[in-house]
Amino acid sequence: MLPVDARIRRSRDFSSALKRGRRAARGGVVVHWAGEAPRGEGGEAQHPPSTTPSDAERHDPARAGFVVSKAVGNAVVRNKVKRRLRHAVAEQMRTWPDGADVVVRATPKAADRDFAELSRDLAEAVARARGGRPRGPRRRTDPGGGPP
Template sequence: MLPAAARMRASSEFDATVRGGVRAARPTLVVHARAVGDDDRRVGFVVSKKVGNAVTRNRVKRQLRHLARRQLTTTPAGTRVVVRALPAAASSQVADDLAAAWSVALGKLGRLR
């Protein structure tokens, strides 16, 4: 499970990351990343009703949280990441897409720093 300290909860953090950062898209999800001044790493998830009913959305969120925990170990300190699931995430495995989009977003972010 993803530690509570590594989760984004405030809508202001989500907005700042989505609007002020870089993004990388895949068929099942979009990853937004932004560099901030502090030393912690945080990740947030956006899974809308377009993905499916409550059971489907919660399954997708659980899967993304599990996969994001692995990705956070290689993420530099001071990084905020928002993972937005697209409707295709309900019917396919997102592991490969998350890993690829995460690395592309961090690569873009590294060029901007």
């Protein structure tokens, strides 16, 4: 389960991650990786006054948010997909840098994928969105339609 401070909950945080994040799709998921980001007024994370850490020990954990639309399936299917994605993110989040905001959007294919496949899709999409190298050679299409 994801800790409370590791979840994106506010609409404006989702919008920010979707707008400024790098997008990558794999199988049943689309990942929007926003990297390290300012989260509050003046670029600092918002902490309750009684628990504000000193500057030396301040760090914002990576956060994740999930979007599972009705296109994925009925409520039972959507909740199953969401649970699987939350579990996969909780495992992989340990390797993410502090301050990263990640929105994981499930596609309709996610309903047909088991946990291992969703976890693999998530890992590949995150690697790609973070700037990892693509797998295999990149194909180029000839805009002229081929040889003369």
